[in-house]
Amino acid sequence: MNLATKKWIFMKISSVILVPLMLWFIFNFISIYNQNYLEVLSFFTNSANKFLFSFFIVFAYFYSSLSISEVFEDYIQNEKIKNAANKALYIFAIIMPLITIIVIFNLKL
């Protein structure tokens, strides 16, 4: 199996997982985004929400990094720039959810 096929399969699996997580998050986001500090904090300190939000951001960054690398493939002609952009993208897609999950799991009501 070549790399492009593997990438496509990973994108499809992550998108199937991501669709219900996106729906779950957007309904909750609309209900809490302008609430006070304690309401928002109680959402993120709830165990189930904590885990679901962590899964959501991990899969969102995983799926997005694969699909944005496809955009780079289509629009960046210079190989060096494309490789550098892909590396920066993958590093960002690992670091951002990791930091957020660490912070979320250290939040206390």
Place this chain on the structure above:
Amino acid sequence: MENKNPLSPHIQIYRWHISSLVSISHRVTGIINIVAITLICIWASLLILGETNYSFINFFLNSIFGKFIALGLAWSFSFQILSEIRHLMMDMGYGFELQITRITGLAVIFGSILLTILIYLIGRNLI
């Protein structure tokens, strides 16, 4: 020697169809969503700084601009969800006929608006 050939998709040449509009919008909303998710991660992480530091964010999110961002995000997520379901159906071999691609493309565009309204009404406990 630098390759001067155009890269795919060559959007300046082909005539626009519903499918191309949905495809380009899928990419654009995908990029908007990851920027938005990054801002959401920062928003959630800022909670650790405590209630006093959160008041500015709360003020911003309660403004007209904050409401516009929340609604825009609901639409962007809705579009991505419906467009992804359309892609998954196509990956399984359904909906390749020209007429069906037009219908499903329009369903994604108008469905995303309806889904946004539904998310807002349910999310705000209005129905």
